[in-house]
Amino acid sequence: MSILVDRDTRVVVQGITGTFGSYHSQLMRDYGTAIVAGVTPGKGGSIVNGIPVFESLIEARDECGAEVAAVLVPGPFVKDAVFEAADAGLRMVVCLVEGVPVKDTMLMKRRLMETGTIMIGPNSPGIVTPGQTLIGFMPGHVYAPGPVGIVSRSGTFSYQVADELTKRGVGQSTCLGIGGDPISGVSFIDILGMFEADAATEVIVLIGEIGRTAEEEAAEYIREHVGKPVVSMILGATAPPGKQMGHAGAIVTAGRGTYVSKVTALEEAGVPVARTAGEVAAMAYDVLRSRTTGDA
Amino acid sequence: MSILVDRDTRVVVQGITGTFGSYHSQLMRDYGTAIVAGVTPGKGGSIVNGIPVFESLIEARDECGAEVAAVLVPGPFVKDAVFEAADAGLRMVVCLVEGVPVKDTMLMKRRLMETGTIMIGPNSPGIVTPGQTLIGFMPGHVYAPGPVGIVSRSGTFSYQVADELTKRGVGQSTCLGIGGDPISGVSFIDILGMFEADAATEVIVLIGEIGRTAEEEAAEYIREHVGKPVVSMILGATAPPGKQMGHAGAIVTAGRGTYVSKVTALEEAGVPVARTAGEVAAMAYDVLRSRTTGDA
Amino acid sequence: MKLLEYQAKELLAEYGIDVPRGSVCRSPEEVAAAWDQIGVLAGGVVLKAQIPSGRRGKAGGIRVVRDRAAAETAASELLGTTLNGFPVGELLVEELVLIKRELYLSVLTDTSPAHPWPLIMISAQGGMDIEEIAAAAPDSLHRVHVDPAYGLHPFQGRFLGRHSGLPSDKQVMLVAAVGAMYRAYWENDAELVEINPLVITEQGSLVAVDAKVTIDNAARYRHKDLKGAEIDSVETRAAAMGLSYVELDGDIGLISNGAGLTMATMDHLALLGGRPANFLDTGERILRGGIADGLSLLLANPQVRTVLINVFGGGVRCDVIAQKIVEAVEALPAAHIPVVATLHGRNDEVGRRILAEAGLPGLRVLPTIDEALATAVLLAKNGAGGPSGADAGRPGGAR
C-alpha cells in the first residue's frame, strides 16, 4: 500500500519534448514509473524515450489511459496545462516546475477544488512510492520500501532524510514534497489524513519550514485526527524572517509562522521536533523499534 | 404544502426604497408575505412600509432571519445583489427585474450552482403559494389555494390561466414564472421535479413559449420522471420565429425550438397541449374531476 | 443590437484580427475615390451593401468589380435600393482578397440550461451558411464551451486549431484569432461574433472576409461607444418608445402586456379566424405612454381595421390602465376605427367600469377575453360598421 500513487499509476508527462521533460521522463521510466504518454502541442505523433507524444491531454487519456499528469512545462504555461488536466478529468497533477505566477496558482487551485483533481505543487520535488513509482525529481536510489511516510515542504532536504532512513534500514511508504510556492495544492493536513488511513504507513515524518502557518495547522490537525506517531523537523531556525509580504503579510499570519511558534505547536501536539536529518531519521527509527518490541 | 415558499418564508427585498421596490413590497405585504427586511445601500436605518431597511443583506439576514431575497434593483445592479445573496447564504433569490445583461446572468448562475442557492428569473413575474405568500408581481386575488401547480415562461398569461382555474373553482398549490431571459435560474425540469414531490400538487400546468428548447427537455423529463398528470400550452403558434441569435443560434438548438417541435415533444410524452387559457384550465379541471370520481 | 459588417470588422480589427483594406462609401463618387485608394493596388474591389441582414449575396448586395467605371456603375445601382427590406445607404468597398481556403468561426451565448456558457464553433468548411455546413458537413463542425469564471484557455484554442483543417503553422494564427474573437465577444457583451468566411489568402495570411456581431441590448449601457445598425423601421421606432413591436400582415391591431400574453392573444385570434396585424408588448411602459404610443403605431398601419387591447394587470392596476386607455382613445380623431378593450387582474372591475363609464363611442369594453377577441375578429371582418358600440355601455364588473 501507499498513498496517491503506486506501480499501476499511469502517468502522462506534459511538456515531454523539452530538455527537462525528456530528461526526467527517462529517469522516471528507469525507476519503473508507468509513463504511458507525453503531451507537447505541435509535437503530437512523435516518440520520446519510447513514449508516444500527443497533441492534447484528452488524447493521452483516451489512447493510453493516463490518470496522473506530471507537469514539466515552463512556469508561464503551467496554468494552461493544469486546466487542461482538470478538463480531461485526470485524478491528479504533479506540478514540478517553479516560476508559476501566484495568480495562476490561485485560479488553478480554485478550479481543481471544483473538479476534485488533486494537485501536488507547484514547485514540488514530486512524489515517490519506493520500489513502485516515482513522479518527480527525487533520486530514486535513496529510497527503499518501508513503513515511514514523509511529507515535506522542502525538496532536497527530504531526500537527505529519506537517505538517512534508508541507511538505517528503514524504508518509506510514500514520500512527497508539497511544494515551496506561496500557494500550493495538497497541504500537510491532506497528506497527514492520507497517511493516517494508509495501512502501509506506521510512522509519519513531517518536514516544515519557517514562514506561513501550514505547520501550526498541521499540529492542530495531528492533535485531533492523527493516531499514528509523527516526528518532525522545522527548517530555518537560524534563517532571517522572510520579507516578501512585509508587514501586511505578517498581520495575516497573526504572529504565527516563526520557528518558535511552529516548534511549540508541534511539541504541544505531542510531535517531537528534531534538529538535523540524522536526528529526525533516528526518531522515526526509535519509534518503529519501540512499536515492534512493544515498549512504546 | 407547496413548493419553495410558504407563509413562513422570510423575505428580504433588495432595492426596497426604489419606486418599484416600495410599491411591490407594499403589495406583497398586503397579500400576507412575510417581508421581514429591505436592503438599499445608503438607506440603512430607514423604514419603508413598516419594513426595516439595512445597508447589506448580511445584516438583514442576521437581524431579521431573511432567507429569500426578492431582487427589485435595476438590471445593471442585479449581479451585485445576487452575488451578495449567495455570499449571505440565502436559500433563494427571486429576480423580478428585466434588463439584466446575459453575461451577468451567466456568472450569477455559475456562482449559485456553487452555493446551492436557488434562483428564479431574472425577468420572472415571481412565485405565489396562494393564501400564503406571494413574491413578485402577480395579482394576488386571481389565485386560490388548491391542487394545481403552474410553471410558466410567461408572466401575464400565467395570471390569466390561474384566473381561469380559480373561476372554475380550482385552486393552485404554487405558481411561478421561470423568467423570460435567454438564461435563467430554475428550469421547467427543476420545478417539475419539485411538483412531483409535493404532496399538495395533483396536476401540473406547464406554459411554454416558442424559441429555445426548454419545453422539449421538459417533455423528455416528464416521460421519465413525472407520474402526476401534466397539461400544457405553448405560446407563439402564430408568431414569426425569433431572430435574436440568427443562424448560429439555430444550429445550437438543432432544429428544435419551434411551435411544432414543442407540441410534438409534449404530446409524445403524453402531455395534452391546449390552445387557449380557457382550454388549459378546462383540461386541468377535467383531470382533477376524473381523478376525484375515479373515472381516469 | 446588430452591428453592420464594417462596424463589426472595425471592432474585430481593434482586437488584432486582420480584415481586408476597405472604406465605407455613401455615393458613387466616394466609391470611385475608394477605387483609387484600394482598387488600383488590389486589381479589384468588392462592393458590399451595409444592411443588417444575411444572404446579401443572394439578394444581389455584393458585387465584384475590376475597374473604376464598373465600381461607379455598381455603386449607382446599389445605393438607394432596398435589399431584404432594408434601404441601402452605405457600401463597404474592400480590396479583393485572393482566397485559398475558407473557414467558419463563431462565438455565441449558448442558453441551454446544461451549458449556459459562451460557445465557440469552428468548421473547416466556411463560406456557406452555418446551417448549410451543419447539413452538408456536420462532422466538420467542432465546439468548445468556455467557462465564464476562467475564460478561454490556450488548450481550447489549440483544440479548435486542430479541427480547423489548417497546417500547423497556420493553426498558430488561428489560435490567436480565436483568442481575439473571444475577447471581443466577452468584453463587449456580444451575443454573437461570427466570422464567415475566415479565409487563408493566397499570400498565407488569415483574414476575416465577413463578420457579424450582435450586442446584448441589456448590456448596451456598458458600451456606449459601440455603434450599431441604425434602421429606420416601425420596429425600431417602437423600440425607441420602449415597446416591443413586430409588424405582421393581418388587420387586427393588437396591444397587450407581456410577450407571452401577446403571443397567446395572437394565437387565440388566429383560432377564431382573425388575423393579427402586429405583435405589440407594452412591457413595463404600459403606464408610461405605452397605450397612446401603441395606438399611434397601430393606426399608422393602413391594414388595421380594428384595435384590440388585452391587458392583464399583475403589478400594475387596471384602474390606472383604464384611465390611460380612456385618455388615449379620447385623443384619437373623431371617426376612428373601433377599439375593443378588455382588462383583467389587479382592480379589473374598477378598470372596466372606468372604461364603460367614459362613454366613448369608438371604444367597446368586454368583460371576458373570449368575448373581446370574438368582437375584434367580427369587427375586422365587417369593417368599422360591425357590432354597435352598445357593448361599451355594459358594466365591466357584471361577472
Next chain:
Amino acid sequence: MKLLEYQAKELLAEYGIDVPRGSVCRSPEEVAAAWDQIGVLAGGVVLKAQIPSGRRGKAGGIRVVRDRAAAETAASELLGTTLNGFPVGELLVEELVLIKRELYLSVLTDTSPAHPWPLIMISAQGGMDIEEIAAAAPDSLHRVHVDPAYGLHPFQGRFLGRHSGLPSDKQVMLVAAVGAMYRAYWENDAELVEINPLVITEQGSLVAVDAKVTIDNAARYRHKDLKGAEIDSVETRAAAMGLSYVELDGDIGLISNGAGLTMATMDHLALLGGRPANFLDTGERILRGGIADGLSLLLANPQVRTVLINVFGGGVRCDVIAQKIVEAVEALPAAHIPVVATLHGRNDEVGRRILAEAGLPGLRVLPTIDEALATAVLLAKNGAGGPSGADAGRPGGAR
C-alpha cells in the same frame, strides 16, 4: 519586485487613485525647481527618500519644508546618504497635503490553504504600521476575501466603506478607490498593494499619501513595462545570476541547492557552533554557472573564512555537479580559503570520486554531511591552517 513609492503612486494614479502632486528629483537643483512648481502653490513640500524600505520617517528619510532654501538644504542632506541600508539617490518632492483623517487600505495575497485568495484590509486608523494598528486597534481592522473567479463585487466594496469610519458621501469615493486598488493588484500580478495612509484632506478629497506595491517575480514576464526599485546589492546581483542569496554575519560561506536544504545546513552549522556567512540556494542554476557564480559571491565577502558546498542531487547528477565544482575551484587564485564539499543523491559516489581524484589542495571532500559540516566549522574557527587536505584523498564511495 518592490516598487519605489513614486513608482507605486504612478501605477495607482493610472487606475484613478488620487496622489499628491509630486516630482522625482536627483539633485538639490531639481528639488529647488520642484519647489517652484509645487511648493509655492502648496506653501510647503515633503521630501521623501525613495528607498525600498518601510519606516523611512523614523530613519529621517522624510522631511517637511516650507521654503525653497530649506528644501535645497534638506535635499543636500538626504541625497547620497544611506538609510536603512539603502543609498538615497532619488527624492520624491510632493505638495504638502492637509490631512483631516488617515485610513489604512491594502490588498494582498492570502496564502493560507483555507483562503488562497486576494484579501483586502481596511482600518479607520491609518498612518501607523499595520502591526501597530492590529495591536492598538484590532477592532478597526476589517477584511474581505475576493473570489478570483469573479473578482471584487460592489457589495464587498461597500462593506469596506462602512468600516472606513467615513461619512456616507466619502464612502462612495472610498469604494471607488478600493475597486481601483483591486484592479491595480489583479492586473499587475501584485503580491501587495498598500495605501497607508489613505487620507481625507481638509479639502475633502481622498488621497494616497504613501503607497507600497510588490509584484510577484514569477509574473514579471507579463509586466515588462513595470519598473521597480533597482537596488545595487549583493542580493540583487545574485538574483540576476539566478541565485537566491541572503548575506548573514558569520564566517562560513555556504553553497547549497534547495531552500530547505540550505536552511537545514545553516541550522546544523549553528548547532555545531558554526556561523554561516550567508544563505545561498543555487536552485536549478546548479549546473548552469551556479557553483562558480556562488563561489565568486562568497569570496567577495571578507568575513568568509571557509566555504562549504553541500549538495543533494535529485534531478541533477552528482558527477556533473562534481565536475562543475572542480572547474570552479580550479579557476580560483592559487592560495584561496579552503572549500569543503560533500555530495549526495543521484550518482553521488561517482561525484565524490571525481572531486577526490581532482587532487585540488584547497578542496576537501567529505563522505557525510555531518563530517563536512564539522570540518567547515573547525576550519572557520582555526582559519585556513586547519585540518590538512588529507581528507581530499579519501575515496568518496567508501560507505
